[in-house]
Amino acid sequence: MYSWILAELNTLPPAVALVTVVVGSILAAAAVEQVGVRLLRRMSRSTENGFDDILIDELRLPLVVTVALAGVFLLTTDDGVLAALSVEAESRNALFNRPALTLLLVVWAWSLNTIVNRGVRAVKDGGPRFDFAPVFSNVWTIVLATGTVALALSIWQIDVTPLVAGAGVAGIAVGFAAKDTVANFFGGIALYFDDTYKIGDYVVLDSGEKGTVVTVGVRSTTLQTRDEVLVTVPNAVLNSAKIVNESAPKSRRRIRVPMSVAYGTDIDAFEAAVLDVTAAERLVLDGPQPRMRFRSFGDSGLNYELLCWVHSPIRAARATHELNRAIYRRLDELDIEIPFRKMDVTLAGATETVRDHSEASPGDD
Template structure:
């Protein structure tokens, strides 16, 4: 054991021993994550734990190894400038390793979420990608600022110039930013999604075909595209005919002559609704007597359609069927009329 004392006293041997100990610790942690935690995660139905293990696996291994390098540098007690430069370099490698892992995890998660959102029509691909890229830019900026702090670089001039540039950009792109955040609020509030039928404040009605970065496009029944800036939509009253379920109620007002059998009228209207293939069976159609009007007894047929896009066509077929059936049943639809009494003077 005579050789042990000089070896143990050698700082380079001590540093190498520190690195080997940290390397063994990193390998043990890697095996624990890969063999035990991954097996436990595979037994759950959640995917977030799988993402978490894939994300943490490599960065933790590299971080422990580079922490061993940092510890070894402390043991070596190198002279300036290596005493500050090499630890800063090791910290930079650790930071960049975590940044790459975060960017990879964000891209992988974004691809899965994009496919899910596109299939459900919640958001357009361009807006989703912009949000993803914005998140990546934020991560890179945070890592850059952290990197400057590691190398002890004064960031005050940088913040001052960035503030001035930010004000200039914000003023120049005020409308663009308003539209972007309007689209983001539509996405977060789930006001509507692609394929929903909406009615605007202006009365225009159509199917949402795209939720973009700056604007939303709806397709009307005239096969025309209406483009509305997201900032306007976010501050407007919007009727979503497809929410919370893609179902729409049709109201068909019908006036019949006084003296008509109202129960027969109710039976006829319900039969017409049940015979129409476009009318949903659940909830069942209803008939309500609304008022005794000046010229007629005003009734209303209430029924549901599963596809809001077809409500105009179904209303048309219902009116045709009601008219034909009333003719067959001798149920009179009266003209507007008014009785005039002339008072004779004596």
């Protein structure tokens, strides 16, 4: 096909062939825009996937530009029109081929980068599981930009060896200077693959910090405590720390409310009273059902533990507070004794001291 087109162009006068190639390229680009792209858009409407719309939107420009510039390469071949007009090969490359290739490279790189970035945004909006997706978008942009610059220099026959060597030395220097940032970056990627947490989860760190995850960045993760204080933790620290995610695998949280009752108490009536109070508390879930557990015989009473569930970890403290208040009132109404520790202290020599003081004469000091 390519040889046939060249052969047909060579049968024409150079000026006519030049105009034919230019006009043909423009018409072909218009056909791709008006017919091909519209046909693809119509086909994409029958699918529920939004990624095909992104591909069509972003590939439209590079496809049209590629078809429009196809005539440039027909003109600049050794058998092309420009050669017939006695234009030297180096001049053809400098004035036509290299600029056209550079333009194609930039347009395609820009479109590919936009496709990935739009896809990342679509995935990120689809759920908190992909909160780390912007990290990969940034990496893709850096890699694509670097590759585009290298290919553009190669097209213009610029020796990149000194630049590569200099970049290697600079990379080593930057790596040492920004080792913490690099560690945080890869720590964030590791946390993403481990699926340690996501935005909205309530986490507890081994250092004592605990709160709700509000932002997940390339360098750090931010927690909001119950005191509405933001705590920023580097991803490298999180990657090496012990993290308790109280919101996973489900958001509900079981709470334990310890209590004691005096020896001699009717434990059946006591357990029923506590369970009735628990069932009436709106913060406590109906299922799994609350239950009482007799844990041990204490020094002053029988040690029990109430086990029940709340909707999320951030409601645990509030639910414990409300249950303690309601249980205390209910047991007080039923005259069920809540034991407390009693201690008898005997002071050695106290009796002799009192006796000596009582026998002393009024005038003695």
